Amino acid sequence: MLERRSQVVLGLDPDPARLWPGSEEEGEDAPGGVPERTAAAVERHCRAAIAAAGPACVAVKLQLACFERLGRPGWSVLETVAAAARADGLLVIADGKRGDVPVTARAYAQALVGQTPGPFGPVPGLGADAFTANPLLGRDALEPLTEAAAAAGAGCFCLVRTSNPGAAALQDRPAPEAPFHERLAELVCGLGETSIAQCGLSSVGAVTGATRPDLLARLRELMPRAVFLLPGVGAQGGEVDALRAAFEPHPAAGLVTASRSIVDAHSAGAADPATAARAAAEELRQATWALAG
Numbered sequence: 001m002l003e004r005r006s007q008v009v010l011g012l013d014p015d016p017a018r019l020w021p022g023s024e025e026e027g028e029d030a031p032g033g034v035p036e037r038t039a040a041a042v043e044r045h046c047r048a049a050i051a052a053a054g055p056a057c058v059a060v061k062l063q064l065a066c067f068e069r070l071g072r073p074g075w076s077v078l079e080t081v082a083a084a085a086r087a088d089g090l091l092v093i094a095d096g097k098r099g100d101v102p103v104t105a106r107a108y109a110q111a112l113v114g115q116t117p118g119p120f121g122p123v124p125g126l127g128a129d130a131f132t133a134n135p136l137l138g139r140d141a142l143e144p145l146t147e148a149a150a151a152a153g154a155g156c157f158c159l160v161r162t163s164n165p166g167a168a169a170l171q172d173r174p175a176p177e178a179p180f181h182e183r184l185a186e187l188v189c190g191l192g193e194t195s196i197a198q199c200g201l202s203s204v205g206a207v208t209g210a211t212r213p214d215l216l217a218r219l220r221e222l223m224p225r226a227v228f229l230l231p232g233v234g235a236q237g238g239e240v241d242a243l244r245a246a247f248e249p250h251p252a253a254g255l256v257t258a259s260r261s262i263v264d265a266h267s268a269g270a271a272d273p274a275t276a277a278r279a280a281a282e283e284l285r286q287a288t289w290a291l292a293g
Contacts, residue, residue, distance in 0.1 A: 006058045007288045011259030013063035019045040020273040039073035046081045052274035053281035059091035091129040099134030105141050109148030130155035150195040155203045160184045163209030163232030185222040210238030216245040228254045234261025240287045247292035256288050
């Protein structure tokens with residue numbers, strides 16, 4: 001991660017109705033029906049965004065729902081885009097916020113970072129480098145995910161304090177002892193104690209929205225070894241300069257994710273999409289590196 005001198009994560013949540021110009025051309029020549037042609041256009045869009053912004057980033061965060069809604073062709077494109085990101089030296093974060101009872105959590109883990117045994121041999125999963133998880137079912141439902149991540153050398157980012165405005169109604173709700181997001185932070189810290197890397201950081205991280213920087217110091221106190229995945233910079237109003245607490249343990253202890261502010265940067269000026277995305281990603285990289293370095 002530090003070799004790339006970046007803590008920026010390129011978020012890809014492609015909207016088939018808002019693709020970069022030229023993406024449709026790929027779909028026009030693709031075999032199959034509407035789903036296949038749409039998926040081909042989405043693939044070209046994502047590849048172009050990775051080529052443009054990827055050199056300033058350390059990872060891509062693929063919003064699984066945006067691919068899954070395209071059906072079987074969408075899942076195929078998800079795998080192709082993930083492979084393209086890896087070929088460019090980027091880590092792949094699967095953003096699906098999975099969470100279920102333990103038996104189903106194990107299946108999610110196999111799909112994201114493992115493999116599924118079968119009568120004809122193992123079936124490989126997506127092979128992501130990390131994924132997001134929903135902790136609301138409790139520790140026993142998270143353990144199959146965190147254990148599979150550790151076994152695969154991958155990471156698991158648990159939701160602790162998300163970036164959306166409505167999160168406050170539940171996640172900041174006072175309790176007799178502490179706000180709910182602090183209880184989640186304690187759970188994440190406990191789960192990560194057995195998976196500490198040489199740099200001192202855990203493979204169990206936390207999603208902590210950049211839209212509430214006032215909470216970061218306390219969350220860092222509760223999760224001293226967790227990597228913080230920080231969504232909300234740019235389009236949601238979060239500012240890099242307010243995120244210093246996330247990087248206190250290590251320059252790699254925070255990952256700043258940006259989707260629309262990079263991919264849609266061209267909408268604010270006259271630059272073509274690739275040029276605008278490249279400039280926006282590099283500007284964010286420099287700002288984040290200066291803060292964390």
